Amino acid sequence: MKRRNTPTKEAVLNILTESGKAMSQDAIERKIAIDINRATIYRVLNRFCDDGVLHKVVAEDGKQYFALCNGCDETHQKHQHFHFKCKVCETIECLPSEVNFSIPEGYLVENVNCVLTGVCDICS
Secondary structure, eight states: OOOOOOHHHHHHHHHHHHHOSBEEHHHHHHHOOSOOOHHHHHHHHHHHHHTTSEEEEEOTTSOEEEEEOTTOOTTSOTTOEEEEEETTTOOEEEEEEEOOOOOOTTOOOOOOOEEEEEOOTTTO
16 A cells, blocks of 8 residues: 655654664654654664565564665565664664574474674674
């Protein structure tokens, strides 16, 4: 479904594009330059996930982060890659490696959430 463009959508996409890393809703809210409430930002983020523009990463503390879907296409199962969360700067980034795993026959995997935690290359 084609959705209309709004200043909030543009602002959220610009922030995520400039960051280049996954960001939490509250981090996006702190950086957004227009007056918008947190519920609207959250709705925009979830619509972007539904439309395949973003994907959601849930960290070990349960906090949700949102990352741009760069290089995702319909021929590959989306978002089966590792994420890395830095304990120092608390950023989460998508790592380029695809997740390979095997599961028992009869199971159907719909989502993979792999978050590695440690110290990123910038902070180390």
